[in-house]
Amino acid sequence: MLMHLLFLLSCSHLFILTNSSSSTQPLYHEDESSALWQFKESFSISEHASDDPSAYPKVASWKLQGESNDCCLWDGVECDEGTGHVIGLDLSSSFLYGSINSNSSLFRLAHLQRLHLADNNFNYSQIPPAIGNLSELRSLNLFLSLFSGQIPLEISMLTQLTSLNLSLNPLKLHKPSFGTLVQNLTRISELSLSNPLCHEDESSALWQFKQSFSISGDASNDPSTYPKVASWKLQGQSNDCCLWDGVECDEGTGHIIGLDLSSSLLYGSINSNSSLFHLAHLQRLHLVDNDFNYSQIPSAIGNLAELRSLDLSFSLFNGQIPLEISMLTQLTSLDLSFNPLKLHEPSLGTLVQNLTRISELLSLM
Known part of the structure; x- marks a missing residue:
């Protein structure tokens, strides 16, 4: 009897040890760990890819050796305590540089509920249509991550979403319409699609314009200039020209509509090949109180067909006022005063006859 009791106790102890041992086994799923690792490997790490001063490369601590291949322990990864499936991935401000396509291993994480990739640099790639495969998503945050192009219709398939943030990306919404995009997102309580980034070609044009000048303390008469x-x-992310001093962008399209570099100590000249004239959506151009070194107002000024306000006063432009200013039929305000300009041909009447919207016409010379 004693032997039988000892045998039962021994078996019970063995069962407890076995059960205890099995309960400490990691719950992570190897296929998900592999998918995350492949996702990590598709990017390079660049300190210029994130603007947040507290940013750091979360994926740098991930490992596929020993017990470290338990992805549930990786920085930025959250797993369900019961099933071990990856349900959250937060790689915001992680210095990620690269792009995501529809073949990305990211889309094998079928149980993902939270995907936050804000403040990285996805190099103006498109949001891949495969985003619609993550049908369990509750929260999607791609804020300030340099995605561009059309917002994919497949986002409308994410019917579990309660929070969606695509803001501060140069995205478009032509087809589908906004209504079509969100009509299935009946659970949404937080939605942000606003404030698109400046378009890359316009950012480049502004940068080239800047580079064509030197900075001179003698270029302005205003003591408060800078x-x-x-x-x-x-x-x-500082290449978002919509955030640059003196630049104004349309909140809906991201196009540059205003440039005010008045009293900015600019010294140099502007010719008709200037990248300034690539800014086709410009509505306000103010270059007051700079030193353009007695150069002429370039005839290409007429290419800025959307201009409403043009102020070049006190800026040392010289020579003939170009006829092309008469092509700026949207102008409501024009100031060329305090410049040594001439008006032989065309006459003043010819110059302004098309400017039917003008309400402010200050001295032209």
Whole structure:
């Protein structure tokens, strides 16, 4: 009897040890760990890819050796405590540089509920249509991550979404319409699609325009002047020209509609080949109180057909006022005063006859 009791106790102890041992086994799924690792490997790490001063490369600590291949322990990864499936991935401000396509291993994480990739640099790639495969998503945050192009219709398939943030990306919404995109997202309580980034070609045009000048303390008469362009940068997210001093963008399209570099200590000249004239959506151009070194107002000024306000006063432009100003039929305000300009041909009447919207016409010479 004693032997039988000892045998039962021994078996019970063995069962407890076995059960305890099995309960400490990691719950992560190897296929998901592999998918995350492949996703990590598809990017390079660039310190210029994130603007947040607290940013750091979360994926740098991920490992596929020993017990470290338990992805549930990886920085930025959240797993369901019961099933071990990956349900959250937060790689916001992680210095990620690269792009995501529809073949990405990311889309094998079928149980993902939260995907946050804000403040990285996805190099103006499109949001892949495969985003619609992540049908369990509750929260999607791609804020300030340099995605561009059309917002994919497949986002409308994410019917579990309660929070969607695509803001501060140069995205378009032509087809589908906004209504079509969100009509199935009946659970949404937080939605942000606003404030698109500046278009890359316009950012480049502005940068080239800046580079065509030197900064001179003698270029302005205003003691409060400062070189606005000195704060412009083409690194990290700072290449969003909509955030540059003196630049105004349309909140809906991201196109540059205003450029005010008045009293900015600019010294140099503007010719008709200037990248300034690539800014086809410009509505306000103010270059007051700079030193354009007695150069002529370039005839290409007529290419800026959307201009409503043009102020070149006190800026040392010289020579003939170009006839092409008469092509700016949207102008409501024009100021060329305090410049040594001439008006032989065309006459003043010819110059302004098409400017039917003008409400402010200050001295032209």
